[in-house]
Amino acid sequence: MVALDIWYDQTPKDDEGNVVICVNTAAELDELIDRIIAETADHAAPSMIQVALSGVKRSPALEVGLGKQKGFIGYSSRTEGGWTVGDGDPNAVVDYVYMGNHSEVPASVEVPMSTVRRGLHEFLAAGARPSVVKSDELS
Incomplete structure (x- = not known):
């Protein structure tokens, strides 16, 4: 198991002004996901988080949407990238918010x-591309 650094909002989490949330266990991860969904349940658009491996330079990263019913994962590393694949219209866009900034x-x-x-x-668990993300090889 690895540790994850997660960026969710701009509120400092420690005395040094860091906004990163460190997650070390599956229980901590579930608690954070549940908290974010609950805190943003009444927002016009669901929240996004950014996730990287704690203490790893040039870490693979996830861009994650956390909605009430649906969300997404985008993955990027130095050698590959990819997204979850659902059944929504590829020509339509969905709104999300990351740290107060609108994203589609x-x-x-x-x-x-x-x-x-x-x-x-x-x-x-592994610090690698999740199996739920369809890989796109990067050249």
Whole structure:
């Protein structure tokens, strides 16, 4: 198992002003996901988080949408990238918010939250591309 650094909002988490949240266990990850979904349940658009391996330079990273019913995972590393693949319209976009900034993703990357949660747990367990993300080789 690895440790994850997660960026969710701009509120400092420690005395040095860092906004990163460190997650070390599956229970901590579930607690954070549940907290974010609860805190943003009444927002016009769901939240996004950024996730990287703690203490790893040039870490692979996840961009994750956390909605009530659906979300997504985008993965990027030095050698590959990819997204979850759902059944939404690839020509439509869905709104998300990351640290107060509006973002749009194709509706086709949205999947059930159970799939998003499974992918985050896989990343915590192995630090590699989650199996729920379809890989795109980078040249």
